[in-house]
Amino acid sequence: MTMMPNWLMQRAFLTPERIAVAAEEETVTFHELHIRTLRKAAAMQGEGMGKGSRCAVLMKNSLDMAVTIHALAYIGAQAILLNTRLTAAELDYQLRDSEAEYLLYHHALEHQWEKPSWISIDSRNLESLTETEMFEKTFHLDETATIMYTSGTTGKPKGVMQTFGNHYWSASGSSLNLGLHHDDRWLCAVPLFHISGLSILMRGIIYGMTVVLHETFQPEKANKAIMEEGVTIASVVQAMLTRMLEDLGDAKFPDSLRVMLLGGGPAPMPLLKECKEKSIPVYQTYGMTETSSQIVTLSPEYSFSKLGSAGKPLFPCRIKIMNSGAECPPMAEGEIYVQGPNVTKGYWKRESTFHDGFLPTGDIGYLDEDGFLFVLDRRSDLIVSGGENVYPAEIEAVLLSHPSVLEAGAAGADDPKWGQVPVAYVVLKEHVSEAELLSYCRERLAKYKLPSRIYFRDSLPRNASSKLMRRMLADGGRHD
Amino acid sequence: MTMMPNWLMQRAFLTPERIAVAAEEETVTFHELHIRTLRKAAAMQGEGMGKGSRCAVLMKNSLDMAVTIHALAYIGAQAILLNTRLTAAELDYQLRDSEAEYLLYHHALEHQWEKPSWISIDSRNLESLTETEMFEKTFHLDETATIMYTSGTTGKPKGVMQTFGNHYWSASGSSLNLGLHHDDRWLCAVPLFHISGLSILMRGIIYGMTVVLHETFQPEKANKAIMEEGVTIASVVQAMLTRMLEDLGDAKFPDSLRVMLLGGGPAPMPLLKECKEKSIPVYQTYGMTETSSQIVTLSPEYSFSKLGSAGKPLFPCRIKIMNSGAECPPMAEGEIYVQGPNVTKGYWKRESTFHDGFLPTGDIGYLDEDGFLFVLDRRSDLIVSGGENVYPAEIEAVLLSHPSVLEAGAAGADDPKWGQVPVAYVVLKEHVSEAELLSYCRERLAKYKLPSRIYFRDSLPRNASSKLMRRMLADGGRHD
Numbered sequence: 001m002t003m004m005p006n007w008l009m010q011r012a013f014l015t016p017e018r019i020a021v022a023a024e025e026e027t028v029t030f031h032e033l034h035i036r037t038l039r040k041a042a043a044m045q046g047e048g049m050g051k052g053s054r055c056a057v058l059m060k061n062s063l064d065m066a067v068t069i070h071a072l073a074y075i076g077a078q079a080i081l082l083n084t085r086l087t088a089a090e091l092d093y094q095l096r097d098s099e100a101e102y103l104l105y106h107h108a109l110e111h112q113w114e115k116p117s118w119i120s121i122d123s124r125n126l127e128s129l130t131e132t133e134m135f136e137k138t139f140h141l142d143e144t145a146t147i148m149y150t151s152g153t154t155g156k157p158k159g160v161m162q163t164f165g166n167h168y169w170s171a172s173g174s175s176l177n178l179g180l181h182h183d184d185r186w187l188c189a190v191p192l193f194h195i196s197g198l199s200i201l202m203r204g205i206i207y208g209m210t211v212v213l214h215e216t217f218q219p220e221k222a223n224k225a226i227m228e229e230g231v232t233i234a235s236v237v238q239a240m241l242t243r244m245l246e247d248l249g250d251a252k253f254p255d256s257l258r259v260m261l262l263g264g265g266p267a268p269m270p271l272l273k274e275c276k277e278k279s280i281p282v283y284q285t286y287g288m289t290e291t292s293s294q295i296v297t298l299s300p301e302y303s304f305s306k307l308g309s310a311g312k313p314l315f316p317c318r319i320k321i322m323n324s325g326a327e328c329p330p331m332a333e334g335e336i337y338v339q340g341p342n343v344t345k346g347y348w349k350r351e352s353t354f355h356d357g358f359l360p361t362g363d364i365g366y367l368d369e370d371g372f373l374f375v376l377d378r379r380s381d382l383i384v385s386g387g388e389n390v391y392p393a394e395i396e397a398v399l400l401s402h403p404s405v406l407e408a409g410a411a412g413a414d415d416p417k418w419g420q421v422p423v424a425y426v427v428l429k430e431h432v433s434e435a436e437l438l439s440y441c442r443e444r445l446a447k448y449k450l451p452s453r454i455y456f457r458d459s460l461p462r463n464a465s466s467k468l469m470r471r472m473l474a475d476g477g478r479h480d
Numbered sequence: 481m482t483m484m485p486n487w488l489m490q491r492a493f494l495t496p497e498r499i500a501v502a503a504e505e506e507t508v509t510f511h512e513l514h515i516r517t518l519r520k521a522a523a524m525q526g527e528g529m530g531k532g533s534r535c536a537v538l539m540k541n542s543l544d545m546a547v548t549i550h551a552l553a554y555i556g557a558q559a560i561l562l563n564t565r566l567t568a569a570e571l572d573y574q575l576r577d578s579e580a581e582y583l584l585y586h587h588a589l590e591h592q593w594e595k596p597s598w599i600s601i602d603s604r605n606l607e608s609l610t611e612t613e614m615f616e617k618t619f620h621l622d623e624t625a626t627i628m629y630t631s632g633t634t635g636k637p638k639g640v641m642q643t644f645g646n647h648y649w650s651a652s653g654s655s656l657n658l659g660l661h662h663d664d665r666w667l668c669a670v671p672l673f674h675i676s677g678l679s680i681l682m683r684g685i686i687y688g689m690t691v692v693l694h695e696t697f698q699p700e701k702a703n704k705a706i707m708e709e710g711v712t713i714a715s716v717v718q719a720m721l722t723r724m725l726e727d728l729g730d731a732k733f734p735d736s737l738r739v740m741l742l743g744g745g746p747a748p749m750p751l752l753k754e755c756k757e758k759s760i761p762v763y764q765t766y767g768m769t770e771t772s773s774q775i776v777t778l779s780p781e782y783s784f785s786k787l788g789s790a791g792k793p794l795f796p797c798r799i800k801i802m803n804s805g806a807e808c809p810p811m812a813e814g815e816i817y818v819q820g821p822n823v824t825k826g827y828w829k830r831e832s833t834f835h836d837g838f839l840p841t842g843d844i845g846y847l848d849e850d851g852f853l854f855v856l857d858r859r860s861d862l863i864v865s866g867g868e869n870v871y872p873a874e875i876e877a878v879l880l881s882h883p884s885v886l887e888a889g890a891a892g893a894d895d896p897k898w899g900q901v902p903v904a905y906v907v908l909k910e911h912v913s914e915a916e917l918l919s920y921c922r923e924r925l926a927k928y929k930l931p932s933r934i935y936f937r938d939s940l941p942r943n944a945s946s947k948l949m950r951r952m953l954a955d956g957g958r959h960d
Contacts, residue, residue: 002482002645002821004796013851014792015779165482172652176687180660206795207656299495312494315686316484341482371493 002141002165007205008034008070009137019210022185022229023063030208033067038131040071045132047121049102051076056100058082058091058109061192061215064123066201068104069192071126073145073164074135080147080159081193084109085388085446090157094149098159098348141165147348148195150289150389157394159348160289162195167202169341170292173314174199177297178233178259178283180207187234189214189222190387196235196263199293219243226257233257237264237387238419242271245278252278259283263294264387272307286310286375290359292342295319296373309372310365316340320358321367328366333376336363381470383412383422388448390422392470395451398444399424404432409460410451411473424451425460425473482621482645487685488514488550489617495688502665502709503543503693510688513547518611520551525612527601529582531556536580538562538571538589541672541695544603546681548584549672551606553625553644554615560627560639561673564589565868565926570637574629578639578828621645627828628675630769630869637874639828640769642675647682649821650772653794654679657777658713658739658763660687667714669694669702670867676715676743679773699727706737713737717744717867718899722751725758732758739763743774744867744899752787766790766855770839772822775799776853789852790845796820800838801847808846813856816843861950863892863902868928870902872950875931878924879904884912889940890931891953904931905940905953 004010011020012034020033028036049055055077059065072079080098082091084106095103103120110122139145145164149157188200188211204211212225217240225231234257236244241262260275263285275282285297296319298311313319317340321328328334337358344359346352353360363382365375383390392410399408407427412420426437434454441450461472484490491500492514500513508516529535535557539545552559560578562571564586575583583600590602619625625644629637668680668691684691692705697720705711714737716724721742740755743765755762765777776799778791793799797820801808808814817838824839826832833840843862845855863870872890879888887907892900906917914934921930941952 004821005798007795010795014795175655175660179662180655182659208795315487315490315494315688318485341484 003138004141004168006073006135006137006139007202008037008073009135011205011208015208018208020204021063021066021211021213023066023213024215025063028063030205033070035131036063036067037070037074038135039128040067040126041074041135042128042130042132043126044071044075044077045134046128047102047119047126049075049077051136053077053102054080054098054100055102055104056080056082056095056098057193058084058103058105059123059193060084060106060108061188061197061213062106063213065106065192066211066213068123068126069146069198069201070205073139074132076136078144078147080149081198083149083193083446084191085448087444087446089444090446094157094159097157098147098149139164141168146198148193148198148289156397158350160344161346161348162289162292162344166292166342166344167199168206169316170199170294170314171203171206173316173340173342174203174294174297175207176315177299178261180209181232181258183230183256184232185210185212185230187212187214187222187225187231189217189225189240190235190237194387195287195289195293196237196387200235219247223247226253227251230256233259233261235261235263237384238262238267238271239386239417241267241275241282242417245271245274248278253280257281261285261294261297263287264384267308269308276304276307284308284310286336286363286373288361288363290344290361291317291338291340292344295338295340295342298372302372306368306370306372308374309368310375311373312371313338313373314340314342317342318358319367319373321365322355322360330367330369330371333364333366336361336365336373336375381411383410383420385412385415385420385422385448386418390449392422395422395424395441395445395449398441399426399437399454401444402432402437402440404428404430405437407460409468409470409473411470413452413474415452421452422449423474424454425457426454427457427459483618484621484648486553486615486617486619487682488517488553489615491685491688498688499690500684501543501546501691501693503546504695505543508543510685513550515611516543516547517550517554518615519608520547520606521554521615522608522610522612523606524551524555524557525614526608527582527599527606529555529557531616533557533582534560534578534580535582535584536560536562536575536578537673538564538583538585539603539673540564540586540588541668541677541693542586543693545586545672546691546693548603548606549626549678549681550685553619554612556616558624558627560629561678563629563673563868563926564671565928567924567926569924570926574637574639577637578627578629619644621648626678628673628678628769636877638830640824641826641828642769642772642824646772646822646824647679648686649796650679650774650794651683651686653796653820653822654683654774654777655687656795657779658741660689661712661738663710663736664712665690665692665710667692667694667702667705667711669697669705669720670715670717674867675767675769675773676717676867680715699723703727706733707731710736713739713741715741715743717864718742718747718751719866719897721747721755721762722897725751725754728758733760737761741765741774741777743767744864747788749788756784756787764788764790766816766843766853768841768843770824770841771797771818771820772824775818775820775822778852782852786848786850786852788854789848790855791853792851793818793853794820794822797822798838799847799853801845802835802840810847810849810851813844813846816841816845816853816855861891863890863900865892865895865900865902865928866898870929872902875902875904875921875925875929876948878921879906879917879934881924882912882917882920884908884910885917887940889948889950889953891950893932893954895932901932902929903954904934905937906934907937907939 016031287294321334323334395410461469496511767774801814803814875890
């Protein structure tokens with residue numbers, strides 16, 4: 001088992017004076033971040049937390065959240081990172097499924113759940129005046145560092161286990177593609193509870209790089225960070241980039257911006273072309289919670305000639321396209337399979353889904369003659385709304401639990417602001433209004449998962465095996 | 481066991497058009513390097529070589545040598561890299577000890593050994609017109625890739641086993657310190673049979689970076705590569721740097737040179753100061769065959785303020801100073817111990833020398849209050865001559881095998897060109913001339929190990945346990 005020094009501790013030793021995090025509220029060096037982390041870790045130990053503890057984190061992007069995540073690694077606990085937009089019912093499920101022993105929360109989010117049976121601690125109260133000495137000085141790369149929930153086609157979210165090794169290899173693979181400059185500052189305006197944000201935090205302490213941390217994404221603030229605050233790399237999804245371009249108007253980003261890393265699903269060609277015209281160095285990327293961030297990213301030399309492609313695998317990784325158990329030739333569509341030391345070892349308490357060393361993603365795509373990946377659809381039916389993954393099966397499960405609903409289907413509808421929004425289609429047993437159903441959903445689904453419309457149909461499109469054909473829902477419910 | 485794609489194959493897939501090696505005779509892309517490697521691998525298979533074969537390589541820096549090393553990895557063989565300056569007797573020892581089954585040699589070096597009992601192949605004859613398909617597509621990081629011989633204090637050279645993982649972690653650790661730019665070109669004017677050169681070859685295929693490969697070090701050629709050919713990083717030892725500065729005269733290196741990586745032993749302060757005045761970005765480093773190249777390197781922000789220090793450990797590594805079984809406090813001298821995933825798992829056919837997870841180096845140094853390493857002496861008595869390690873015990877063993885010699889001691893003497901040169905001290909049983917002894921040594925020791933002088937003494941300095949005090953040899957042989 002490969003071991004290495006605790007990353008933040010090593011950074012605090014190697015490059016103590018460099019800026020580690022430039023948050024909106026304040027800026028700290030690696031030394032200062034380490035000291036705060038030691039104090040937070042001491043407070044955690046005071047609460048009985050320690051090696052092997054399972055600690056859920058429900059916090060907003062902030063220096064305090066970064067310190068909390070690092071402190072959990074210092075005491076050897078696993079961090080279960082929760083999406084702050086979940087409803088009480090969704091939170092309850094993830095807390096129970098993950099067997100969390102502690103919930104560390106930001107006080108502003110306190111109203112979101114009902115009185116829990118586990119120990120919950122307001123993060124403001126996790127401050128110690130003294131520092132612990134009983135921290136983990138060594139990271140074992142095979143040990144689980146973090147768990148994040150993601151839904152599959154089956155509806156119920158599953159906990160993706162990410163090891164220290166997964167995070168290291170992800171950071172290492174990214175740097176071998178994007179390079180690593182001493183003046184790099186990576187903008188994190190995506191949530192730290194998503195892998196897109198957490199991976200920036202990890203790169204920060206592995207690279208010795210400044211993370212510019214925003215609490216929420218605001219296009220004018222993000223642009224200001226690039227224009228005036230020396231941001232060299234920014235992680236965005238399509239909806240963010242669109243709004244940043246609107247805010248930018250006729251202005252241009254400075255040359256100091258060397259990478260605009262665009263993830264979260266295939267990007268529309270008009271957007272990519274607009275970026276090309278404005279000389280914005282967009283690098284399309286494909287990744288997921290299970291790959292600990294990017295696994296396929298376009299290299300700089302192909303960023304324009306292969307516009308629209310997600311690129312080739314990162315250096316330590318492989319991909320292949322499979323169809324009916326066989327590997328597809330170039331240009332043939334199939335399911336994307338991934339392999340690499342950044343790929344999760346599996347889902348918490350679930351059986352392995354690996355095939356011959358590769359993880360099937362459920363996403364559909366093809367490789368061109370040169371081996372570049374083009375992603376056609378995320379997880380067949382996945383709806384990507386403003387960078388959040390929305391799983392139709394989750395919406396359908398809620399609708400089907402309503403006594404008046406006989407059948408339910410959900411799919412994405414194009415939306416100028418969010419890329420996509422979910423819409424639902426139902427067949428009723430007995431009359432119920434759209435407003436009533438939406439109100440029922442609102443209690444059970446995070447806001448971004450809420451269907452924008454619910455349409456009533458006589459039947460839903462199903463294939464010969466009666467499998468719901470979600471892509472055909474919008475066609476009016478005809479059978480095919 | 482962590483696995484990843486075969487490095488050169490992956491580079492040939494990811495970045496086929498980039499320049500992989502700019503050798504003096506020609507320049508090849510990663511795609512071209514891959515094709516040549518496939519052909520060389522096919523020829524090797526035609527000779528019966530394959531998975532697990534133990535293949536010694538006795539070659540001069542050249543594209544052909546680079547291809548040979550990569551081809552051995554393609555067929556899953558281990559490369560035993562031999563110093564081309566060894567005598568026939570030294571070669572014979574390393575070939576036998578390593579249990580080499582094949583010797584691949586450059587024809588110009590053919591005269592160096594006697595007719596061997598193993599299969600030896602002129603590298604010119606290892607050219608196939610067809611390509612093999614039976615190569616290793618995956619590297620297992622725990623498997624031994626290369627073996628290099630290094631002597632210890634006991635005299636006989638030992639084979640240091642370097643795994644694929646050791647090489648990857650070395651490259652990864654180096655990039656986290658020095659950064660990684662898309663236009664990087666690393667000058668390799670040090671031998672590929674040394675870890676200083678081999679590690680550049682490995683970084684080339686891991687980073688996707690151009691290696692500028694010189695057959696031998698010539699200061700004017702090295703300077704030209706920096707001045708006119710876009711070299712951004714150069715690996716040098718003190719004797720090389722001194723000669724490059726002489727050749728440079730009043731000229732200045734361009735800003736494109738971002739790292740002058742100075743290894744091979746402590747550097748004299750006047751040289752460092754001269755570089756500082758000329759704004760040459762010298763990064764002192766400390767490393768050895770056992771650490772697969774650098775393990776301690778000065779960070780950019782301290783390159784001037786900590787002048788004279790080798791720096792702090794690379795990100796994945798740790799060091800400590802030990803004396804009489806206890807860890808030394810800051811400023812106290814002791815033996816340097818190293819730890820990290822780039823550190824060898826051990827010596828071929830020798831027992832482990834690890835203590836509590838750390839490898840004792842035999843080198844002497846101390847850490848300052850900030851944790852910066854200052855190396856005082858390489859392996860107590862190691863002589864570093866022009867970047868080559870010379871072990872006194874090896875010279876002494878040869879002298880002691882002469883019938884007229886009773887006692888022998890060797891040590892380094894300062895030399896303006898080579899940094900140090902070996903000198904020897906002997907106590908005779910019966911008369912023999914210095915010339916006769918030198919002639920005897922010449923047959924048994926590589927040229928760079930040959931004593932520049934042999935002094936006759938009545939006795940040699942020994943401590944209370946009769947252990948030879950090599951550092952006191954130059955004082956005239958007084959007992960202490």
